[in-house]
Amino acid sequence: MANENGKTVKIKLVSSIIPTEGELEQYEMWLEGSCIEKGESHYLRYEEVQEELPIQTTIKLNDKRGFINRSGGVNMRLPLNPGMRENGHYESPFGSLPIVTDTHQLAIDVQKNEKVSGRFNTQYDLIIGGNSVGRYTLDIQFTEVQ
Template sequence: MNKQVKVKLKTTIQQPNEQPEIYELWVTGTYIEKGESAYLKYEEVQDDKNIKTIVKMGETEALILRSGGINMRLPLVKETEQTGSYESEYGVLMVKTMTRKIMFEKNKQDGQFIVQYDLNVSGQSVGEYTLEFHYMEESQ
């Protein structure tokens, strides 16, 4: 099952002893269900570069794949450290995630997926990230 959706992504990055950085993005995307898995696919433009994002959403694990202007593979499993990768102009960096919280709720017309994790890049903590995806079927 595929359907066109409006996606609101709110990203909160919390560094120790600092005010949180909050970013919001509204895009049109596709919600896909294949078997037991649910996916959100969308494209965004950042610094004049197209970035395709696929988010595999689950109750206890998730995977965020980005390609194009940014290439990233971010596996997220609740209460488990995972290793992913982030490709930059300087080469491929190994990243580690420690997922604190995952919540996935879906209804007929809409849903939300929230994941909270600590992100380490090359052994250095770069903060606690909270991603809140809210999606809603576009009215015909």
Template sequence: MPQTVEKLVKIKLVTTIRHPDQETETFELWAEGRQVEKAGKTYLTYEEIQEHVTGNIKTTVKFGETEALILRSGGLTMRLPFSMASEQNGSFEGEFGTMLVTTTTLSIDHRDGRFTIEYALKSGSNHVGDYKLEFTYTEGTS
């Protein structure tokens, strides 16, 4: 039976967003969370507070060599699956209802405390934007 390894980590997330016909935006988030290694997959879990969202947002990021999944719950709900093999269907749920989306994964890279994913996001037939998420995680002390 595979062993589960869990440790406290400090997480840095840099998000780069390129919306059509707009300037590129970059956001940075720092959080403390947990890293779990289980059945060949890595899980990062953390909680974040956003000014424009009521309530904390719990985030889980699960990733392997060619697939990943980002789940958020609390102040907003999101399910974003990623696969190098095919487009994936996901959803955002917020104060204005549920929006169905499609992700096209452009690249996934995981090595030594860093996970990067680049993807195109569509809602219906509309291209919402191109995204790059760069997670860096190091063992925490708390």
């Protein structure tokens, strides 16, 4: 079991977006963060920098539901609950925006051998103002660093 700071992990994050009008956009990031286990859930925490602003991200991972919380350069709460539409929010220096997620898929596989490793995958529609702006896929792989 990890201490309150968790185990240090390397994270490969691949985000794919198919906008309602437009072509596939795909982003890949390699990050270092921490993984904390609490009950049946795992929490990945990492920091990324966008437009010179640091953003702290926490992702709750389990096979029933999850969420993505971001704070710093942007503030966001993105709930992930398969089969349900959930309200979230997105705040940036330009203003606040209510958002809705319609989660189609949510899966996690965690291995606890000598090192903790795992994979998390989710697919959801992002709805703004009652209309889908696109289908988002997030694939995260993480491996403990010794």
